[in-house]
Amino acid sequence: MIYAESIPAEPFLNAIQSVGFTDVVAVPDTHQRSLIDILSKHETPRFIQAATEDEAIAIAAGLIVGGRIPLVQIQHAGLYASVNHLRGIAEDGRFPMVLLIGLLSRDAELLPHEHGGSMVRLAQPLLDTFDIPHYLMEKEDDLNFIELAYQSALEREGPVALLVGVATS
Amino acid sequence: MNNPIPSKISVDAALNALDKRREDQVVVSTMTVMKPWREQFESDRDLFCVGFMGGASTFGLGVQLARPDVPVWIFDGDGSLAMQLGSLLTIANAAPRKFLHIVFHNGIYATSGAQPVLAEGRMSFAEMAKGAGYAEAVRFDDIESFELALDDLLEVEGPVFIELLTEPTGESFKSPNNVPVVHPEGERALPSALASRWPIVNESLQK
Numbered sequence: 001m002i003y004a005e006s007i008p009a010e011p012f013l014n015a016i017q018s019v020g021f022t023d024v025v026a027v028p029d030t031h032q033r034s035l036i037d038i039l040s041k042h043e044t045p046r047f048i049q050a051a052t053e054d055e056a057i058a059i060a061a062g063l064i065v066g067g068r069i070p071l072v073q074i075q076h077a078g079l080y081a082s083v084n085h086l087r088g089i090a091e092d093g094r095f096p097m098v099l100l101i102g103l104l105s106r107d108a109e110l111l112p113h114e115h116g117g118s119m120v121r122l123a124q125p126l127l128d129t130f131d132i133p134h135y136l137m138e139k140e141d142d143l144n145f146i147e148l149a150y151q152s153a154l155e156r157e158g159p160v161a162l163l164v165g166v167a168t169s
Numbered sequence: 170m171n172n173p174i175p176s177k178i179s180v181d182a183a184l185n186a187l188d189k190r191r192e193d194q195v196v197v198s199t200m201t202v203m204k205p206w207r208e209q210f211e212s213d214r215d216l217f218c219v220g221f222m223g224g225a226s227t228f229g230l231g232v233q234l235a236r237p238d239v240p241v242w243i244f245d246g247d248g249s250l251a252m253q254l255g256s257l258l259t260i261a262n263a264a265p266r267k268f269l270h271i272v273f274h275n276g277i278y279a280t281s282g283a284q285p286v287l288a289e290g291r292m293s294f295a296e297m298a299k300g301a302g303y304a305e306a307v308r309f310d311d312i313e314s315f316e317l318a319l320d321d322l323l324e325v326e327g328p329v330f331i332e333l334l335t336e337p338t339g340e341s342f343k344s345p346n347n348v349p350v351v352h353p354e355g356e357r358a359l360p361s362a363l364a365s366r367w368p369i370v371n372e373s374l375q376k
Contacts, residue, residue, distance in 0.1 A: 023234070048234065048263065051255030055227040059259075062231020065195075065216070065367045066239075066374060070231075088221035089228070092361035131357065157364075 004108040004138040004165035009034040012168060013042065015143035016071060019150050021045045021098075023063055025056045026073035031102030035168045036073070045071065053078035054085040061095045069150075072099045076123045079161075083130070086159065091130060096153040098146070099161045108166050112136070127161050134161040178335045180205060180273060182312045186319060187242070187271075194269075195239055195370060197229035200246030201279045201338055213373040216366060222246075223253030226260060226270055233265040236374055240267035247274040247286045250294060260328050261302030268327040270298070275337040283337065298330035306330035 012035050016024070023046045024039050040047045050056040053074045060070035074082070079101050090097050103112060106120050115121040127134045133152055135145040145162055153160040180202055188210045198206050199218035207217060216232075218225040226243045233241040250256070250272050260270065272294050277283040298306035305325045309315040315333065322329055 025231075046234075049259075050227070051259045052253065054221075054224065054253060055256050055259050058221070058224040058227035059231040059234070061367075062228045062233070063235045064231075065371050066232045066235020067371065068235040085221050085224055088361070089224060089363070092220070092358065092364065093367065094360050094364040095367075 002108050003111060004106065005140075006166050006169040007137065007140050007143065007164070008169050009038040011140055011143060013038050015146045017044060019147050020069055021071040021150075022068040023048055023060075023070040024073050025050055025059045025063070025070050027051070027053050027056055027075070027078050029073065029075035029078070029102040029104070031075060031104040031106075031167045032073060032100070032164060033168070039073075053082035057082055057085040057090050057097070057099075060097050061089045061093060064095050064097065070097065072097060074099065075102045075104055076119055076163075077104070079123060079126065083126070086132070087130060090159040091132065094157040095159065096150075096157055097159045098149045098153050099159055100164060101161055102164045102167075104167075106166055112163070112165075123163060132159050132161055134163055136163045136165055138165040177311045178309065178315065178333050179312070180275075180335050180338050183271075183273070183315065183333055183335065184210065186312070186316050190319065190323060191242075193239060194242050195229065195232050195236075195374070196242045196244065197225045197232070198244035199225040200249050200273070201275070202244045202246065202273045205338075206244060213369050216370055217362065219362065222249045223251075223256065225249065227253070227256050229270075230256075230260050230263055230265060230268065232370075232374075233268050234263060237266065239374060240269070241265070243268075243270045245270060245272045247272055247276065247294065248278045251286060254297065257298050257301035257303070257330075261298075263328075264304075265328050266326050269323065269329050269331065270303075271331045271333060273335045274332050275335045277337050279337055293332065295330060295332040298332075303328045303330045306332070308332040308334070310334040 025048045056072050060072050063070040149160040195214045197216045229241045229243045276289045295306040295308040
């Protein structure tokens with residue numbers, strides 16, 4: 001069974017723009033390469049590149065202090081690298097922040113928890129450990145999860161994650 | 170173990186020099202310098218960073234990118250910056266124009282027992298910032314030179330980096346001897362000080 005299909009970059013960008021995100025703070029992610037490419041060519045949302053995922057979370061929090069609406073774009077490996085900032089800034093600081101996380105090497109014929117490798121398998125359990133709600137984006141129709149995630153982040157006053165199932169196209 | 174490099178600047182003297190020049194800047198402080206700044210100079214444009222070492226400078230970068238019209242000052246620690254050296258590249262790349270990043274370099278991890286910062290006596294944060302691409306990066310080891318140069322540095326288009334070789338200060342961290350709080354299952358943790366602090370700064374920036 002095929003669980004996931006690639007989401008094209010153009011409608012992905014449209015969905016991000018329609019929510020009203022003003023900035024995308026990103027660490028390059030192979031999985032979301034086509035989306036990064038199109039984001040970096042548009043003025044809105046502004047594309048801000050960080051060296052590490054910790055920094056991306058800190059920058060996004062500062063943007064919120066200044067009245068902006070940031071989206072953090074990282075990879076699952078970056079999620080693992082950034083957990084202290086995710087906890088200490090985003091969660092404990094109660095910043096309504098949406099994280100777009102690419103599941104690099106996700107096999108579309110397996111659910112994430114069925115993977116043998118830890119990179120894909122542990123992303124959702126890690127978010128559960130941090131009590132961070134998450135949505136799995138498996139097809140183009142799931143782009144409406146972006147708005148849901150933002151509303152959820154505002155409501156809970158904290159981060160909410162969107163997991164990109166397979167590579168964007 | 171390396172000996173700390175000689176330094177002459179007291180943290181209080183440096184903070185006084187900065188406070189004398191403060192207007193509407195957002196100040197993001199962390200580590201041992203945070204406590205004396207907070208006790209003497211706290212305003213509704215202060216953000217305090219506890220529990221995420223290395224994050225103060227990029228947190229402040231976000232504020233500056235949101236509000237390029239409002240100058241942002243970062244009061245960083247040496248051990249803290251060492252944890253996120255990549256942030257120098259991130260800040261230089263973003264090129265915030267009204268961004269002053271000061272590292273208080275006392276050469277030790279003050280609160281955990283005065284362990285030396287790595288490569289102490291041989292490395293220079295100012296040289297790292299310069300190499301990363303900051304518009305200006307300078308190092309001071311006496312308060313007179315710092316005060317003399319500060320007004321001009323505040324006029325330089327950023328990002329500007331200042332490394333102050335300061336006297337070690339700060340008490341060793343003491344674990345609070347309180348009755349343990351049992352976190353109720355299913356309930357969210359209490360908000361941090363940051364959670365109650367940042368909306369104050371957010372509101373101030375809207376005035």
